[in-house]
Amino acid sequence: MKRFILALAPLLVLVACANSTLVRQESANHIGMPVQLYPEVIDAGNFRLQAYERIHAKGQPARIYIEGDGHAWQSKRVVSRDPTPMNPVALKLAAQDRVQNVIYLARPCQFPEKTEQIWTAYNNPGEKDIEKGGLKEKCDQAYWTNKRVAPEVIASYQDALNYYRQEYNIPSFEIVGYSGGAAVAAILAAERSDITTLRTVAGNLDHTAFTTLHGVSPMSGSLNPTDYALDLVNVPQRHFVGQRDDIIPPSIYESYAQKFVDKSCLNVTLVERADHLEGMVEQWGALLELPVDCKSVTPDPTAWSRQLNQDGPK
Template sequence: MKRTIARQHIRGGAQWRPSRPASAVQLCLLLLVLVGCTGQSAQRVAQQAQFVSEVAQGDPFLHQLYLSPSHGKGVLHIYIEGDGRPWRTRKLVSLDPTPRTPLMLQLMVMDSAPSLYLGRPCYFNLGDPRCSAQWWTHWRYSETVVASLDKVIDQFASEYQGVALFGHSGGGALAMLLAARREDVRSVLTLAGNLDIDAWADYRGYSRLEGSLNPVLSPPLAPKVQQLHLIGERDAIITPSMLSRAVARQPSAELRVIADIDHACCWQKFWPAILAELKE
């Protein structure tokens, strides 16, 4: 089966602080992210980074991808975005859930390893006829969604020695669900990961996501899989205590609470040091 249906090269626990300062190159990339990317679309960020844009066929959904120009046979870093904007108000569904600020793509700009930004089903206005609002609301973490993401990863994973899954917020939930079904996962790294979707819904006063899988109910990942779950001290959406209870079900996982961080800001400051800790 042909991997892509479209291809385009776009040109144009305790509080923790990083112990290793960023290099000059990393600081330049950080400046690009903080100054040049904030509020920009994913396409704009990808253009600046000279990423390759592809649309891949999952099963059954289409997925927007961005690939770094880095090559090699090491571990493929896979970035999964958060939920974006599934609802306009508490009662009105958004017509387009695509994040206004693609945090995970911004972080991928700072990563020198081979990397893939894996777009979620029904995001990025791909005109997929299978899409309806259910897939970015109540079914956003469903078996069908996870299986389609998994299918796309299969199209790339054989070229590498393994994969590392990185996810922010709801992307963290999907990273854990994917890790539970794959044998080639070397590490899972979540930022403010929604690892107990029922606890999150109850805390926020939302209806529970009927039809979605809850990562906290999955069996623990194998000890060989490095797990690092990060949460901002000031996060009011996924609280440190909420994440701590979920991570406690993973005996081999590490939880860190980072000072001066909330749900979305300012992960870029810490990303180079976080990447340096991966055991690859």
């Protein structure tokens, strides 16, 4: 009997993991579909990216939302079996957006189509190629730990945006990145000429500063937005920082902003009553109305942090 139970244990974990993944997928459907954000899977380089999209005006610009890191870690030292977000904040932000063309893109290996993909990726981190819908997908657990923003990840999003350009004749994109997805968004904005504005929400814009702050393993396989300051200097940007956010505190944005000699295209908003997971979505309609532009006079980069020090968390 003991031997039988031991043999059954991995199967029980797999079933539990599958159920959890299905619940998260269903939850995402309930967020997106009522506002006509319909699920789609995009073949994009080494990965297949879960998308939710509403394209009501072909040939017109679109706003892209990129999800955060999701459920990457069970704890500070234990890697999650499935990085699918339990609280898909970027999807919730997209659902608040009323423009005609909205596209949400999850991160690699989130919302897996096959249950065995989760189990194989978790238990065989060296086994990179996993069959998925007849294609090979690289879902090593490194892609939700130290390689979250690896060059091949960026290449995957490049392919996804190229697909939307061709499929719907989209001339340009506004891009929004949440948490770790902000790094992907920033690098795409640096590399592409068809991205007109960059917004980030609780954005991890300097993963070196982030891992140092929290005392966790460095993201050694990832690109860092701070290395793209020269390419981003003329991109209109607005960064939303939660006043109560202790995961991505204001110091992360400040570390990013310090890399810019010319800060005229940097706009930052300290969002009251917002932490890393709560508060941004509820205010998103109003936050979207704030301008994303480049000023003729360079703003005082310390003004907003002085406000934080004076007011304190609210």
